[in-house]
Amino acid sequence: MKYSVLKYLFIFCFLGVGFTAYAQVEQDSVQLDTRYLEDQFYFGVGYNILMNRPDGVVQRNLSYNLQAGFMKDIPFNKRRNFGIGLGVGYAVNSYYSNVVATETNSVVSYEIMDQSMFNRSKFELHSLEIPFEIRWRTSTAEDYKFWRIYAGVKLGYVFSGTSKVVTDDGNHKFSNNDIEDFQYGLTFNFGYNTWNMHAYYGLKSLLEDGVALDSGAPLDFQVLRIGLIFYIL
Incomplete structure (x- = not known):
């Protein structure tokens, strides 16, 4: 009888120790979760709108944006729903219009052409x-569906900028040094869960200062971009 009591007491103590250890592990996991980070990888698609177009310049086809990158999420408060994000990424942007760029002896000229004279003309960056970004969201350690508002600035270095025109006779493409190497602008991202609106307004002209049409009208294009951006951990 005494042996049975001791046996059950031993089993009870063993289970108690095991439960305590398990509870401690669970508690530690919760503590680790309170250090969560959000939205560290992003990718997006968008439509580029050329602003400040001279008279007669119209956009053609789909002027698209593709972007992807990594953001370091840096929360400032204990709840971790307010802070900043600093990152690095890659983007490709195409701008289709009826402005045709041609290069002769390293000199680039620009003219407005009738659509019947070519198929497509674009700048590609x-x-x-x-x-x-300055970041605010309604997230918690347990909630993965939340509202977010991210506003900030974006700096860009154009490592490849080309002009291309497609005609019935073939393609003509060249590296265009008139494209501004450094771009920057304001960004605003807003949404819930998966679907988030992305907006970018360029503060720098797409082309360098002094670039003009053959008519003398300056080409001071600025970019407004509207699209969708998606975030994952």
């Missing part, structure tokens, strides 16, 4: 980007 490949850029390394550094986004900076």
